[in-house]
Amino acid sequence: MNVHIRIPGSLYTAAIEDLRRPHGFAFERVGFFSTSTAELGADRILVLLTKYHAVPDDHYLRDRSVGAMIGSDAIRAAMQRVLDERLGQIHVHLHEHPGEPRPSRIDLRDTPRVVRSLSSVGPKQTSGYMILSDDGAWAELALPGRGVPATATKITVPGFPFLFLR
Template identity: 40%
Template sequence: MTVHLKIDGRLLDTVRQDLHRPHPFAYERVGFFTAGVADLGDRLLLLVRDYTPVADADYEIDRKVGAKIGSAAMRKAVQSAYRPAATLLHVHTHGGQGKPGFSGVDLDSAKSFVPGFFETTPRMPHGLLVLSNDAAHGLLWLASDRPPLTIDEFQRIDAPLQREWGNHDLA
């Protein structure tokens, strides 16, 4: 099965800008995407709906990691994915250029927090994304007890959709 993620380009620019903001003590920022999902048989399509940054007060001091977020941040994230039911994607950046990779800390942390996403929205896939300044890499779990899939394609959508009705009557 392949996984394709689509995101509005303006939202992606906003997210990258947000994730580069300095924090008083954390070395990096964290946020969450919510996304709708379409099962196309041999392919899953994720359509990013929204982004929620982690509030400054929801970071915890831990010099062993770039950023540690507390239970309040996780609670807010899972609440954002509850209604309407949505895929929840933890997102952060490593900066730089080209396809980024996850650190060992990223992968170990995901093993502990991604299963919690399934407690709120068990029928939705959930995952982890890392961004660079021009690319992305992601993992998506279909269930808490299954290994993750790699997100195969990332698509930035920049052209706004416009409706032109012309002189037609819409009855």
């Protein structure tokens, strides 16, 4: 399956700037992208990221065992956006290094639970999680009507310069 994620340049810049901001106690930041999905043909899907949502500082929990732990308020806010806007949500955070990022053991353990919560309130929407790096990206998505998660095959940022993150 060919799954292409497209992030408008201004949205990508806003997300990176937010995710790089220091937090009072968390080692990294978390945000959410809103999604709109189009099926372009047999096994060709385009996921457009339409808005970025920063997680407010008071929605983080103190937990030194992870880079950032968001609480139920942050997850409920994302779930409410799915219901109100009828758009999916992608959980996103940043691994600050060059090259393609990969999910950590903690990412693989914890983030799919958030995605399941998002998908439960918006089964007809695309939700998932994404990891950005200095010059790359990785994402796994829960696509409507499909029982298994799909890894994005292409992630691009149109604009100048046009970026191919995956």
